Amino acid sequence: MDNRGFISPYTPNTDADRRRMLDAIGVDSASELFTDIPADLLDPKLDIPSPLSELELRRVIEGMARSNAIPGDYACFLGGGSYRHHIPAVVRQIASRSEFMTAYTPYQPEVSQGTLQAHYEFQTLVCQLTGMEISNSGMYDGATSMAEAALMAARVTGKQRVVVLESVSPYYLEVLKTFCDAPGLEIETVPDGVSEMAKDSACLIVQQPNFFGRIIDLKKLSDLAHSAGALLVVACDLMSLAMFKCPGDYDSDIVVAEGQPMGVAPTFGGPYVGIFACKQKYSRQMPGRIVGRTVDSDGREGFVLTLQTREQHIRRERATSNICTSVGLIALITTVYMASLGKRGLQHVAESCYHKAHYAASMVADIPGYFLETDAPFFREFVLECPMPPKAINEKLLQYRIIGGLDVSEHVSNGMLFCFTEVNSKEEIDLLVSALAEIGGAA
Amino acid sequence: MDRSVPGRIGTTLPPLDVPIQTLPSPELLRNELEMPEVSESELVRYFSQISQFNFSIDHNFYPLGSCTMKYNPKLNDEMAGFPGMSEIHPHQPEGTVQGALQLMYELQRILAEITGMAMTGLAPMAGAEGELAGMLMTRAYHLDRGEPGRTKVLIPDSAHGTNPASASMAGFEVVEIPSDSNGNTDIEALKFAVGNDLAGLMLTQPSTLGLFDTNITEVVQIIRNAGGILYGDGANLNALLGRVKPGELGFDVIHSNLHKTFTQPHGGGGPGAGAVMVGKRLVPYLPTPVVEKIEEPNGVARYILGKPEKTIGRMGGFHGNFGALVRAYSYIRTLGDQGIAQVSEDAVINANYIMSQLKDVYELPYERTCMHEVVLSARKLKRDYGVSALDVCKRLIDYGIHPPTMYFPLVVEDALMIEPTETESVETLDHFIDVMKKIAVEAKCNPDLLHEAPHNAPNSRLDEVAAVRRPDLRWKRSSANIQ
Numbered sequence: 001m002d003n004r005g006f007i008s009p010y011t012p013n014t015d016a017d018r019r020r021m022l023d024a025i026g027v028d029s030a031s032e033l034f035t036d037i038p039a040d041l042l043d044p045k046l047d048i049p050s051p052l053s054e055l056e057l058r059r060v061i062e063g064m065a066r067s068n069a070i071p072g073d074y075a076c077f078l079g080g081g082s083y084r085h086h087i088p089a090v091v092r093q094i095a096s097r098s099e100f101m102t103a104y105t106p107y108q109p110e111v112s113q114g115t116l117q118a119h120y121e122f123q124t125l126v127c128q129l130t131g132m133e134i135s136n137s138g139m140y141d142g143a144t145s146m147a148e149a150a151l152m153a154a155r156v157t158g159k160q161r162v163v164v165l166e167s168v169s170p171y172y173l174e175v176l177k178t179f180c181d182a183p184g185l186e187i188e189t190v191p192d193g194v195s196e197m198a199k200d201s202a203c204l205i206v207q208q209p210n211f212f213g214r215i216i217d218l219k220k221l222s223d224l225a226h227s228a229g230a231l232l233v234v235a236c237d238l239m240s241l242a243m244f245k246c247p248g249d250y251d252s253d254i255v256v257a258e259g260q261p262m263g264v265a266p267t268f269g270g271p272y273v274g275i276f277a278c279k280q281k282y283s284r285q286m287p288g289r290i291v292g293r294t295v296d297s298d299g300r301e302g303f304v305l306t307l308q309t310r311e312q313h314i315r316r317e318r319a320t321s322n323i324c325t326s327v328g329l330i331a332l333i334t335t336v337y338m339a340s341l342g343k344r345g346l347q348h349v350a351e352s353c354y355h356k357a358h359y360a361a362s363m364v365a366d367i368p369g370y371f372l373e374t375d376a377p378f379f380r381e382f383v384l385e386c387p388m389p390p391k392a393i394n395e396k397l398l399q400y401r402i403i404g405g406l407d408v409s410e411h412v413s414n415g416m417l418f419c420f421t422e423v424n425s426k427e428e429i430d431l432l433v434s435a436l437a438e439i440g441g442a443a
Numbered sequence: 444m445d446r447s448v449p450g451r452i453g454t455t456l457p458p459l460d461v462p463i464q465t466l467p468s469p470e471l472l473r474n475e476l477e478m479p480e481v482s483e484s485e486l487v488r489y490f491s492q493i494s495q496f497n498f499s500i501d502h503n504f505y506p507l508g509s510c511t512m513k514y515n516p517k518l519n520d521e522m523a524g525f526p527g528m529s530e531i532h533p534h535q536p537e538g539t540v541q542g543a544l545q546l547m548y549e550l551q552r553i554l555a556e557i558t559g560m561a562m563t564g565l566a567p568m569a570g571a572e573g574e575l576a577g578m579l580m581t582r583a584y585h586l587d588r589g590e591p592g593r594t595k596v597l598i599p600d601s602a603h604g605t606n607p608a609s610a611s612m613a614g615f616e617v618v619e620i621p622s623d624s625n626g627n628t629d630i631e632a633l634k635f636a637v638g639n640d641l642a643g644l645m646l647t648q649p650s651t652l653g654l655f656d657t658n659i660t661e662v663v664q665i666i667r668n669a670g671g672i673l674y675g676d677g678a679n680l681n682a683l684l685g686r687v688k689p690g691e692l693g694f695d696v697i698h699s700n701l702h703k704t705f706t707q708p709h710g711g712g713g714p715g716a717g718a719v720m721v722g723k724r725l726v727p728y729l730p731t732p733v734v735e736k737i738e739e740p741n742g743v744a745r746y747i748l749g750k751p752e753k754t755i756g757r758m759g760g761f762h763g764n765f766g767a768l769v770r771a772y773s774y775i776r777t778l779g780d781q782g783i784a785q786v787s788e789d790a791v792i793n794a795n796y797i798m799s800q801l802k803d804v805y806e807l808p809y810e811r812t813c814m815h816e817v818v819l820s821a822r823k824l825k826r827d828y829g830v831s832a833l834d835v836c837k838r839l840i841d842y843g844i845h846p847p848t849m850y851f852p853l854v855v856e857d858a859l860m861i862e863p864t865e866t867e868s869v870e871t872l873d874h875f876i877d878v879m880k881k882i883a884v885e886a887k888c889n890p891d892l893l894h895e896a897p898h899n900a901p902n903s904r905l906d907e908v909a910a911v912r913r914p915d916l917r918w919k920r921s922s923a924n925i926q
Binding site for chain 1: 447451452453454456457459460461462463464465466467468470471472473476477478479480481483486487490491493494495496497498499500501502503505507510512513514515516518520521522523525526527528529530531532533534535536539540541542543545546553556557559568569570571572574575578579582603604605607608609610611612613614617654655657659660683685686687688691692700702708709710711712713714715716730755756757758759760761762763764765766767769772773775776777778779780781782783784785786788789791792793795796798799800811812814836837840845846851865866867868869895897900901902903904905906907909910911914915916917918
């Protein structure tokens with residue numbers, strides 16, 4: 001290997017250092033350390049680009065970043081599982097503290113109290129927001145949380161049927177299938193108005209508000225699930241809980257959610273954090289890490305990872321889940337965000353979403369050719385039936401510097417799912433309305 | 444929560460600029476909401492203070508075996524922080540995110556090249572999810588070929604716990620394979636275990652003993668002949684970078700923890716990313732989506748999110764942990780073809796240097812050249828002075844060094860698994876070696892000093908048994924003054 005032309009800033013040892021170390025090891029050259037590798041396969045040619053300096057790399061990646069249409073430069077009305085919110089400066093500042101960012105998983109509690117205490121706060125805030133008794137310290141994202149909830153429901157009930165409302169996010173449904181197929185769980189999708197459930201059902205999975213934005217009748221669904229001896233699993237929009245009743249109010253057994261709306265930038269879909277909360281009695285069946293409060297040998301308060309006998313590093317093939325590295329930093333981000341906005345801030349954001357979405361709905365409903373799909377109550381998203389395919393409308397909207405709604409025409413004829421949050425100004429909404437009118441008028 | 448005072452606020456928000464709309468029925472609305480009420484300055488001080496109770500790579504040496512706690516370049520964080528990366532929405536039309544898709548496409552190609560595989564899937568969000576993807580592909584492959592009877596997955600006894608857990612989640616039965624006296628896969632045991640019901644073998648190469656499994660050629664033959672899939676756990680890929688391609692060794696699939704080998708910061712337990720690379724026969728089963736490049740007739744390239752023909756499905760809500768992908772891409776482009784092999788070379792030199800200096804002080808269970816990590820045993824200290832691997836680890840904390848991985852792999856008694864990584868200087872290693880020698884002397888002269896360690900950390904040893912017996916998993920108003 002000849003790399004004398006390039007020295008990495010990330011490998012401090014010099015050739016002189018290496019020489020000294022190789023002498024101490026008792027070998028002539030580094031290649032003697034690699035003799036266990038079959039000689040005919042050693043040191044292959046690598047077809048990857050040459051090294052870039054910091055300046056050159058910045059130009060390359062900035063070029064890629066600039067070629068994307070960036071929400072903010074564009075008005076953007078996308079939701080459907082990922083939401084844009086204003087993120088206070090303190091959130092990024094604290095999350096980028098290297099004490100948090102470059103720490104390992106807190107297996108050594110004496111030197112991980114910062115992470116552990118933050119995660120205990122996270123569990124507390126999740127419980128308070130969802131109205132549930134206990135929470136873990138996070139899963140990969142909302143979709144995998146929901147899939148793990150189904151697996152857990154099957155463990156708790158000993159039953160194999162997973163009943164899901166068809167109004168649950170189609171993306172979440174796909175993940176559910178990925179996770180449930182191999183262990184042999186049977187997935188049954190049913191309409192929102194379902195009134196009967198088989199007794200061999202492990203759980204009923206619902207989304208509140210559902211994927212299409214509508215508020216569903218959780219009371220009725222909760223009664224239905226429980227009368228069939230099944231667990232009620234609710235996937236919810238965390239932000240809605242600052243305004244609407246929480247899943248805990250409906251005797252939910254497991255609550256999952258996408259944590260991203262709480263202070264995490266959209267980042268093209270990840271990393272996010274999955275919320276996973278449940279009733280206390282199921283604590284030993286939960287997947288993921290859980291932080292508990294305890295005392296040290298001097299009687300001082302401290303925090304540890306607890307109930308670890310559920311986890312893969314101890315229980316191996318009998319663990320409740322294979323999850324190991326999760327999303328600790330993102331859980332911290334959501335904690336700081338929730339604490340920063342606090343009670344009043346979260347209520348303000350949730351109500352802003354509500355009023356802006358309803359203002360927009362009232363305006364677009366008046367445009368000829370466009371119809372609101374339903375008159376059910378909604379929070380911040382609704383489906384608009386358009387006079388032409390959503391794909392065509394979205395292409396035209398880009399000319400107005402608008403990234404439009406999500407194409408849900410597979411589910412609702414010419415349907416588009418629009419989302420509104422506090423970052424969408426009245427000016428942006430009015431622009432959307434006039435653009436839709438012009439596009440619809442030309443149809 | 445217990446610092447909350449009603450009326451305090453932590454940030455400002457714009458007033459509502461649209462007319463107030465009719466509220467829904469009050470029975471849908473929430474009455475009570477208990478959330479923190481703290482000022483911005485108090486919030487910052489609180490989190491800054493607790494952050495200082497952490498060890499972290501930027502402050503401490505972290506010789507944590509199989510975790511590859513290498514330095515996380517600051518540049519990568521800035522690249523992932525460009526608004527064109529962090530603000531883009533996962534549902535944006537493909538035409539509006541060409542830069543992001545191009546980055547993913549190029550990363551797919553580079554990771555496939557480094558591992559000697561045909562194709563990469565970037566969807567899995569951590570190593571264990573990469574393993575699950577690999578196991579689900581193994582399952583789909585056998586089912587597709589009309590062999591549903593292949594239900595067994597073989598896993599060496601030195602493997603990470605995620606391996607058996609992932610195989611189990613994919614519906615397989617796990618069979619443990621012992622290591623031989625050299626730390627390699629026991630060939631006789633392997634031959635005995637394979638049969639018509641073999642789905643595959645999950646092998647960590649180099650193993651968690653830090654040893655390159657020199658039986659690899661034979662292992663590949665046995666698994667191939669029995670019709671199984673050879674899965675590679677890429678947790679220790681740092682040892683092989685640029686030195687050998689796992690695909691050329693005979694692996695059918697391997698995952699890479701981008702938060703280990705490719706410098707995505709660990710974040711106190713994630714986020715990570717678990718890219719999964721596959722050889723030709725598993726390409727159709729990759730998790731969706733994968734990025735595809737389409738050359739237009741006018742010569743312009745266009746990138747799309749594609750769905751593999753027989754995909755095992757989605758591993759998460761969107762396209763994987765994109766933020767981690769940007770950092771990994773940035774890191775690899777910084778090193779380029781000339782820097783990649785230096786990573787494994789320095790990682791291996793550093794580990795062997797530590798081994799050469801400590802093998803006479805602690806026990807070395809396998810007298811062999813190691814790869815990127817070395818497993819020592821504290822068995823002698825335990826026998827002679829009653830000092831355990833745990834005691835040694837907790838004492839290291841007093842010297843400002845993060846403990847190595849301990850009691851793992853399970854096949855070594857009182858294991859201390861040490862992985863220095865290539866980003867540590869010889870001076871740091873010398874300091875670590877000095878400290879480890881000093882601790883061995885302390886174990887002899889003053890064992891209680893070790894039993895009671897750490898002495899300088901924010902907390903002394905925490906009562907984990909009490910935490911399990913009386914789980915206190917969230918703050919409640921009634922328990923606010925427990926201290």
